[in-house]
Amino acid sequence: MKMRRLFAGLTAAVFAAAVLTAAVTVTASAADGAGGFSWEKTEGYHMGTESVTDKDGKTVVTFKDADDGENAAGFCAQDGSGWDWSDYTQLSFTLQNDSETDISFALALGTGADWNWYQSNINTSVGAGKSVDLTYYLKSEEWSFDGTVSAVADLFAVHRINMMVLPTEKGKTVSGGVTVSDLKLGGSASANVEAKNGFYVDGYVLRDANQNPFIMRGTNYAYTWYSWDGLTEKGLQEIADYGANTVRIVLGDGDQYTKNTSGEIANLIQICEKNKLVAVFEVHDATGKDDAQPLLNAAKYFANDIASALKGHEDTCIINIANEWQGSTNNSAWQAAYTDAVKIIRDAGLKHCIMCDAGGWGQGYSTVVSGGAAVLKADPEHNCMFSVHMYGTAGGSKSTIKTVMDSMKTRELCLVIGEFGYKHSDGDVDEAYIMEYAQETGTGWMSWSWYGNGSPVEYLDMSNKNAGGTLSKEWGEVVINGKNGWKATAQPASVFTAAAQTTKPVTTTTVTTTTTTETTTTTTESTTAETTAAETTTVTEQPKATLPGDATMDGDVDVSDAVLIARIVNEDKTAKITDAGMLNADVNQNGQPDSDDMTMILLYIARQITSF
Numbered sequence: 001m002k003m004r005r006l007f008a009g010l011t012a013a014v015f016a017a018a019v020l021t022a023a024v025t026v027t028a029s030a031a032d033g034a035g036g037f038s039w040e041k042t043e044g045y046h047m048g049t050e051s052v053t054d055k056d057g058k059t060v061v062t063f064k065d066a067d068d069g070e071n072a073a074g075f076c077a078q079d080g081s082g083w084d085w086s087d088y089t090q091l092s093f094t095l096q097n098d099s100e101t102d103i104s105f106a107l108a109l110g111t112g113a114d115w116n117w118y119q120s121n122i123n124t125s126v127g128a129g130k131s132v133d134l135t136y137y138l139k140s141e142e143w144s145f146d147g148t149v150s151a152v153a154d155l156f157a158v159h160r161i162n163m164m165v166l167p168t169e170k171g172k173t174v175s176g177g178v179t180v181s182d183l184k185l186g187g188s189a190s191a192n193v194e195a196k197n198g199f200y201v202d203g204y205v206l207r208d209a210n211q212n213p214f215i216m217r218g219t220n221y222a223y224t225w226y227s228w229d230g231l232t233e234k235g236l237q238e239i240a241d242y243g244a245n246t247v248r249i250v251l252g253d254g255d256q257y258t259k260n261t262s263g264e265i266a267n268l269i270q271i272c273e274k275n276k277l278v279a280v281f282e283v284h285d286a287t288g289k290d291d292a293q294p295l296l297n298a299a300k301y302f303a304n305d306i307a308s309a310l311k312g313h314e315d316t317c318i319i320n321i322a323n324e325w326q327g328s329t330n331n332s333a334w335q336a337a338y339t340d341a342v343k344i345i346r347d348a349g350l351k352h353c354i355m356c357d358a359g360g361w362g363q364g365y366s367t368v369v370s371g372g373a374a375v376l377k378a379d380p381e382h383n384c385m386f387s388v389h390m391y392g393t394a395g396g397s398k399s400t401i402k403t404v405m406d407s408m409k410t411r412e413l414c415l416v417i418g419e420f421g422y423k424h425s426d427g428d429v430d431e432a433y434i435m436e437y438a439q440e441t442g443t444g445w446m447s448w449s450w451y452g453n454g455s456p457v458e459y460l461d462m463s464n465k466n467a468g469g470t471l472s473k474e475w476g477e478v479v480i481n482g483k484n485g486w487k488a489t490a491q492p493a494s495v496f497t498a499a500a501q502t503t504k505p506v507t508t509t510t511v512t513t514t515t516t517t518e519t520t521t522t523t524t525e526s527t528t529a530e531t532t533a534a535e536t537t538t539v540t541e542q543p544k545a546t547l548p549g550d551a552t553m554d555g556d557v558d559v560s561d562a563v564l565i566a567r568i569v570n571e572d573k574t575a576k577i578t579d580a581g582m583l584n585a586d587v588n589q590n591g592q593p594d595s596d597d598m599t600m601i602l603l604y605i606a607r608q609i610t611s612f
Helices: 012-023 223-229 232-241 262-274 292-305 331-347 366-378 398-410 431-441 476-481 559-569 579-585 595-605
Strands: 049-055 058-066 073-083 090-097 103-111 116-120 124-126 131-137 143-145 148-150 158-166 174-186 200-202 205-207 217-221 246-251 278-283 317-322 354-357 384-390 415-420 444-447 508-515 520-527 536-540
Touching: 049 073, 058 073, 058 158, 090 103, 090 124, 103 131, 103 174, 124 131, 158 174, 217 232, 223 232, 223 246, 232 262, 246 262, 246 444, 262 278, 278 292, 278 354, 292 317, 292 331, 317 331, 331 354, 331 366, 354 366, 354 415, 366 384, 366 398, 384 398, 398 415, 398 431, 415 431, 431 444, 559 579, 559 595
Parallel strands: 217 246, 217 444, 246 278, 278 317, 317 354, 354 384, 384 415, 415 444
Antiparallel strands: 049 058, 058 174, 073 158, 090 131, 090 174, 103 116, 103 124, 103 158, 116 143, 143 148, 200 205, 508 520, 508 536
């Protein structure tokens, strides 16, 4: 057994000896504790634990004089044969601190034949008498393992869940108790998401009313400041003609800017739909405000002032409540305020997909990482997506850009880069990598902005006129004609093109050849009918991989796919894989998944190769 990393303060000898004993122990008592597991004291270490009691789906633990060493307080659930968690991405539960003292909490998992040990990378502090909802992302690279940071491997064999309570200050002790409840696994790759009559989130993916994925490629349009120039319709048509599929439209709710009316919104929707543009409406009045009231006022504007114009257009419009609300980056305040704002909109009967900007002037992505899942969970429609704006802070380096997009994907939060430029007052922006990695990850983006930026940021204008202008070389040309720009990557929403569903049946292609003495004419058409003409040859297309490497069919290529292929190769009878998954697993296309396919996937994940 290999213990890759230990809980803080415990000696390797004590901890390893204790877990070696636990490895051959299978709990046989009734599983009436948190999550349906049976929990117990960890023997031989974590000596500060007094009792562990399971009842009615909750686990109550008491401890005395627990420190940050061998006398820490710990409790565990275990299964010698191992639980199969390969289909899940999240472990969540509620932790209630029943103590009169603040505590620090950590979690670890023992997985695989070698009992590899993965510890939560950051301990969570919980105030005396307080309760906190915790979510751990199993496939996110945020677990400490063997001196490195990684995702949890061997999720098909999770032997042990270990929880530990420590004092918040080194050298101190803590006494009291905790209660764990509502423990569950989530983010199932095979879970069905209910389709809607408009745009809706399916984990990281935004889908349209036809259930097809939709990736935004667009720009921001400063309507509320330039509505008077009479060029709105021509400007939006020009944006569409250049290849955009989305436009984010600036509105005012009356708090700071002139309130746009319901009639104006109806007209904008009509223009956008005519030009096959998805309209994202945002209120700019709340920009940079830390008080929650401007955000709630923006929500009330959607709910009370323009709801009549929006209803019935759930398939072409998205509600972006407020631009860059919160100048600070206060995670808990952001979560609480957006939970309330979403409720205001839902109480008005609006069922549109709702977009929430990150705090910190749109660049404080930690607000979404910390609270996005809670906002999504609180939404009765379960239909919120999140926007991070990328300038010099969030978009200044490849590592940060990658972190933002990867963090959202592993959390199964639908992300769009709501604004970005090629430079800004807070520094240079790596716009090329933003567009490149967005294309690689399927992340939407909207540039800032089409026209109308004032001094000293007029360089962010894509065009020098609202309509009929010239594209700027440094920005407009890059967004539209660049390697990953609109013309190369944008696809209209299928609600505008009547495209078929994502899942397509096998079709039959009929090739008919007619010969005369003068000419030979060949025509090709797709049909589902049979033909008996002597001159006709019918060829049935063979099923093809939808995403090479995606054996688990979760829309991503990651470690879980390599693990599943390894189990198939080793003839693990409990391994579950669909026919479509088998096609994706056969990366080298030799007719069946094998160890070479697994190796190629691992090289791809490690970026040793960029494609299959």
